[in-house]
Amino acid sequence: SALASSRMVPHALAGGVPSRSFGPLVRPTELMNENSDKIKFVDASWHLGGKRSGSQEYTDGPRLPGAVFFDIDGVSDQSTDLPHMLPSPEVFETVVKECGISDDDTVIIYGTEGCFSAPRAWWTFKSFGFSRVAVLDGGLKGWAKAGGELESGPPSTPTPAKEGTLFKASAPKGVVDSAAVLAVAVGSEEGTILDARGAPRFNGEAPEPRPGLKSGHIPNSKNLPFTKLLTDNDVTSFKSPDEIAQVLSEVGLDRDQLAKTPVFCSCGSGVTAAVLSLAIEIAYPEVESSVYDGSFAEWGVPDNNLPVNTKE
Numbered sequence: 001s002a003l004a005s006s007r008m009v010p011h012a013l014a015g016g017v018p019s020r021s022f023g024p025l026v027r028p029t030e031l032m033n034e035n036s037d038k039i040k041f042v043d044a045s046w047h048l049g050g051k052r053s054g055s056q057e058y059t060d061g062p063r064l065p066g067a068v069f070f071d072i073d074g075v076s077d078q079s080t081d082l083p084h085m086l087p088s089p090e091v092f093e094t095v096v097k098e099c100g101i102s103d104d105d106t107v108i109i110y111g112t113e114g115c116f117s118a119p120r121a122w123w124t125f126k127s128f129g130f131s132r133v134a135v136l137d138g139g140l141k142g143w144a145k146a147g148g149e150l151e152s153g154p155p156s157t158p159t160p161a162k163e164g165t166l167f168k169a170s171a172p173k174g175v176v177d178s179a180a181v182l183a184v185a186v187g188s189e190e191g192t193i194l195d196a197r198g199a200p201r202f203n204g205e206a207p208e209p210r211p212g213l214k215s216g217h218i219p220n221s222k223n224l225p226f227t228k229l230l231t232d233n234d235v236t237s238f239k240s241p242d243e244i245a246q247v248l249s250e251v252g253l254d255r256d257q258l259a260k261t262p263v264f265c266s267c268g269s270g271v272t273a274a275v276l277s278l279a280i281e282i283a284y285p286e287v288e289s290s291v292y293d294g295s296f297a298e299w300g301v302p303d304n305n306l307p308v309n310t311k312e
Contacts, residue, residue, distance in 0.1 A: 024122065024281045025238055026108060026134040028146035040105045041067035043140075044121030045112045046271070048209065057112055061152025064110060064136075064143060068099040068158050070121050072271070086293055089169035092128050100158030102165035103130075110136035110143065116226065116235040116275060123274040123291055129170035135278060139236030174277070176264050176290045178298060178306060184264065185219045185307060192253065193221035196267035196276050197296070204310030208268065213300030216308040218266060222251050226272040229279040244283040255284050263289035269297040 022030065031039065041064040045054030058069040087095075101107060107125060111118040118135045125133040136143060144150060161167070184191035195217055200206035202223040204216035217223070228247050231237040239247070248254070258280065265273035265280075273291045280289045292299075299306050 022106065022108075022134045023285070024134055024278055025137050027137050028143045028148050031108065031136075032146065032148065036106075038102075038105050040099070040101050040107050041065065041136075042070045042099070042101075042107055042109045042121065043067050043112070044070045044072060044109050044118050045115045046072050046117035046120070047115065048268075048271075052114075054112070054115070054117075059155060061155075062140070062144070062150035063152070063155065064108075064140070065149050065151055067110075067151075067155070068101075069155075070095070070099070070109070072117060072120055072124070086124065086127065086172055086175060089128055089171060092124070093167055093169040096130070096167045096169075097161045098158070100161055101167065102161045103167040104165065105132065107133040108136050109133065111139045111236050113139065113141045114235060115139065116230075117271055118236070119274040119278040120271045123174065123277055127172040127174050127291075129173070130167060137237055138234070141234075142237060174288065174290045176262075176292050178292070178294055178304070180262075181218060181264055181266070181292050181299070182306065184262070185221070187220065189262075191262040191264060192258065193218055193264045193266060193292075194224045194251075194253075194273075194276050195221045195296075196224060196226040196265065196272040198225050198227075199223055201268075201296075204308075208296060208300055210268070210297055210300075212302070213296065214302060214308045215300075216310040218296075218299055219307050219309045221266065222253070224248075224251050224276060226267070226275040226279075229275060238279060238282060241283045244279050248280070248283065255287065258284060258287045258289075263287065264292050265289055266292040266295045266299070268295055270295045 043058045043063055055069055109118045109121045122133055122135045183189035184193055195202055202217045207215055229244055265276040267273040270291055270293045273295055277289045277291055280287055
């Protein structure tokens with residue numbers, strides 16, 4: 001499994017029981033019989049435009065048992081104007097420690113109803129080298145529907161992870177900057193750029209939700225709206241691996257095409273791009289894809305002078 005980690009071995013030898021590993025997407029029923037204290041639930045709910053507060057809904061409940069909250073806006077690079085860019089490895093590992101997550105835990109990330117940000121947190125953990133991480137398919141609603149326990153009222157403060165079990169973050173992997181994307185956009189490097197935004201924004205027929213940005217898309221990119229990879233009417237639940245493969249093939253991407261050149265996932269600000277990255281891993285576990293962290297929030301800034309195409 002992609003979540004198996006070489007770090008499991010020393011723990012096993014030391015007499016501790018390593019937590020089991022899952023694929024990148026885990027169903028509520030797979031977790032129902034797991035009584036392991038090595039499984040940590042993380043609520044990573046976020047909503048565009050701040051109409052709902054993920055942290056407030058987490059605090060009020062309901063939430064999964066013992067869940068901690070991961071704030072993708074708060075745990076980010078505060079030195080840039082761009083929204084929720086990856087933090088430094090040091091900031092990330094401090095947050096993991098304070099959440100009470102040890103390096104041999106399995107982290108299960110979920111979102112509340114109507115929330116598509118769990119894959120962004122999954123990608124963040126994975127990017128910094130935390131390999132035993134999965135997204136809960138169906139999120140909070142799917143868990144409740146399957147008969148999973150929930151808790152409400154003020155959450156308890158997590159006990160920080162102990163010395164000797166601390167996660168050490170590596171330099172981020174699976175992330176690309178505008179220079180790498182530009183090389184593919186202008187055809188000087190081979191690669192596939194996928195854009196998770198809806199067709200009207202991709203075609204330049206609808207404005208970006210962030211004011212002051214150009215409209216349109218990165219040249220040489222393919223439009224793959226993220227909702228096509230999710231089940232109808234539920235953005236917390238993914239289609240099956242075969243259905244995802246079919247959607248990818250409809251935009252001209254088969255396993256071989258994806259495996260032979262770099263795959264860059266982009267969107268408005270790096271959140272739904274991670275939905276694409278997770279979906280690709282669900283369908284084709286051996287295919288590596290990267291997220292363009294700045295996405296159109298960076299690419300579309302007029303002063304950046306990056307090329308933008310509209311509907312041909």
